[in-house]
Amino acid sequence: MTETAPDNADQPGSATDRTAADDADALLEVRSLRKHYQDGGGLLDRVLGREATSVKAVDGIDFDVRRGETLGLVGESGCGKSTTGETLLRLREATGGTVAFDGEEVFDMDDESIASFRRRAQIVFQDPFSSLDPRMTVGAIVAEGMRIHGLPESDPTVATAAELSVGDGIDRMVEVTVADDLDRVIDADDGVARVPVSVRMGEKSPEASVDHDLLGATVEEREADLHVEVTVTGSKGEIRRAKAGRLLERVGLSSDQVDRYPHEFSGGQRQRVGIARALALDPEFIVLDEPVSALDVSVQAQVLNLLDDLQEEFGLTYLFIAHDLSVVRHICDRVAVMYLGKIAELGPTDQIFENPDHPYTKALLESVPRAEVAEQGRRVATLAGDVPSPRNPPSGCRFRTRCPKVIPPEDIEIEQSTFREVMNLRETVEAGSLDPEAVQEVGAQRYREEELPALDGENAAVVDSALEAVADGDHAAAAATLRERFETVCETTEPDATPDASGDVVACHLED
Numbered sequence: 001m002t003e004t005a006p007d008n009a010d011q012p013g014s015a016t017d018r019t020a021a022d023d024a025d026a027l028l029e030v031r032s033l034r035k036h037y038q039d040g041g042g043l044l045d046r047v048l049g050r051e052a053t054s055v056k057a058v059d060g061i062d063f064d065v066r067r068g069e070t071l072g073l074v075g076e077s078g079c080g081k082s083t084t085g086e087t088l089l090r091l092r093e094a095t096g097g098t099v100a101f102d103g104e105e106v107f108d109m110d111d112e113s114i115a116s117f118r119r120r121a122q123i124v125f126q127d128p129f130s131s132l133d134p135r136m137t138v139g140a141i142v143a144e145g146m147r148i149h150g151l152p153e154s155d156p157t158v159a160t161a162a163e164l165s166v167g168d169g170i171d172r173m174v175e176v177t178v179a180d181d182l183d184r185v186i187d188a189d190d191g192v193a194r195v196p197v198s199v200r201m202g203e204k205s206p207e208a209s210v211d212h213d214l215l216g217a218t219v220e221e222r223e224a225d226l227h228v229e230v231t232v233t234g235s236k237g238e239i240r241r242a243k244a245g246r247l248l249e250r251v252g253l254s255s256d257q258v259d260r261y262p263h264e265f266s267g268g269q270r271q272r273v274g275i276a277r278a279l280a281l282d283p284e285f286i287v288l289d290e291p292v293s294a295l296d297v298s299v300q301a302q303v304l305n306l307l308d309d310l311q312e313e314f315g316l317t318y319l320f321i322a323h324d325l326s327v328v329r330h331i332c333d334r335v336a337v338m339y340l341g342k343i344a345e346l347g348p349t350d351q352i353f354e355n356p357d358h359p360y361t362k363a364l365l366e367s368v369p370r371a372e373v374a375e376q377g378r379r380v381a382t383l384a385g386d387v388p389s390p391r392n393p394p395s396g397c398r399f400r401t402r403c404p405k406v407i408p409p410e411d412i413e414i415e416q417s418t419f420r421e422v423m424n425l426r427e428t429v430e431a432g433s434l435d436p437e438a439v440q441e442v443g444a445q446r447y448r449e450e451e452l453p454a455l456d457g458e459n460a461a462v463v464d465s466a467l468e469a470v471a472d473g474d475h476a477a478a479a480a481t482l483r484e485r486f487e488t489v490c491e492t493t494e495p496d497a498t499p500d501a502s503g504d505v506v507a508c509h510l511e512d
């Protein structure tokens with residue numbers, strides 16, 4: 001599989017369409033983002049005469065992720081969620097559109113800006129088994145990003161000092177306020193880090209010591225005062241290892257585990273390692289790509305709580321990808337519902353769950369298993385049929401082939417279920433796959449009475465005439481007859497998915 005070349009030139013809704021008001025609290029702004037994969041076209045495909053086709057995994061989506069929020073991205077498998085997350089992080093090359101991070105265009109960044117973006121924006125993958133290198137210790141895995149980015153940046157010889165008056169006495173503990181350069185070695189509180197140093201009188205001169213593996217202290221008499229200095233004595237590698245240990249502790253593991261290998265951990269613990277790795281570069285934004293889907297239900301809540309706590313502690317912004325709606329409900333501030341490469345609906349979580357507008361959102365919610373006993377017996381049939389192929393998505397509204405609310409033409413009266421049968425018939429006729437002999441055998445009218453029993457009046461007459469054309473082998477004429485009568489706005493026109501002033505989207509003609 002190859003990835004199609006980018007083409008940003010002619011995209012609507014590009015950076016220039018952004019207004020200051022839209023951007024006020026957006027950390028990430030995604031506009032007209034597209035990612036098409038080129039499927040086929042390799043040597044074997046050419047030998048077999050197969051043409052390359054374009055998989056429209058993400059096909060023009062717009063949304064913002066606001067600072068400090070968790071935006072959920074949900075939808076059935078294959079609708080383009082992971083592709084969206086990976087493309088906006090520039091882990092995949094976009095086919096079109098723009099992404100701005102903190103006001104800077106991600107796809108236009110030079111090497112220096114990209115390096116900084118890669119520190120500030122991280123990803124946690126779904127599968128904690130395959131996403132950790134089995135040959136590396138978890139300490140090395142967590143520290144790897146720091147190593148690649150040359151962190152810590154500070155010179156290990158950097159020192160910070162305090163002056164003590166001898167009159168203060170000598171055998172005592174003093175606290176040295178540490179320069180920023182040492183902050184990565186010890187934890188700072190409100191931006192200020194302090195190191196306790198013990199100063200005492202030695203045989204000939206004062207001595208200082210500090211109880212820390214990576215720091216050392218010296219003391220020197222300067223006229224009437226004592227000059228106490230704290231220096232980093234650990235190497236960069238040791239500092240990274242220490243930070244990895246602290247991060248493992250922060251995610252609920254132990255710093256003693258830095259030398260263990262991934263296979264020594266359970267699934268939930270490995271995912272904690274993946275989270276520690278994402279935190280190692282002090283990011284602002286994290287794409288969480290189904291972070292709990294592969295975990296036991298009992299462990300899921302613990303990891304979700306951890307993510308919630310970390311968000312608050314470090315002021316993180318999340319894009320939370322999930323196919324399971326029940327997971328996003330408790331962690332997301334807003335939810336974007338994706339269908340076949342497009343955003344169907346986006347809004348505040350409560351609104352999406354309690355008052356959804358898009359028929360796809362409603363159907364997705366209906367398909368969530370209910371805990372309430374009274375509802376357990378309910379069989380959900382709303383999301384019938386398969387998701388169409390992203391190689392050849394339906395025209396107009398992509399959900400129309402499965403939608404229970406397709407809008408019939410204004411001038412005809414027809415029940416939704418009957419209209420759905422007509423649309424299914426149209427699809428078969430347009431594909432040329434209705435067998436003329438099957439119609440000839442019973443006659444057009446009888447065929448229609450059996451297959452579409454609820455159809456009557458002019459609607460029935462039009463279908464009869466189309467079926468007669470099928471019986472004559474003329475599928476094209478039959479398709480044209482049916483289209484003329486039954487064509488719906490849902491197939492001719494793509495619904496507007498531009499976010500409104502509040503950032504909400506309902507891409508459905510019923511809302512026009």
Ligand SMILES: Nc1ncnc2c1ncn2[C@@H]1O[C@H](COP(=O)(O)OP(=O)(O)OP(=O)(O)O)[C@@H](O)[C@H]1O
Nearest residue numbers: 001037039055057076077078079080081082083390
């Ligand atoms: N490298 C690739 N080459 C070709 N097609 C791809 C590639 N990666 C993904 N796709 C296709 O793109 C579409 C979107 O896939 P994507 O993984 O983004 O969806 P998803 O919503 O994250 O699904 P899932 O929940 O199953 O991961 C799918 O049809 C998928 O088969």
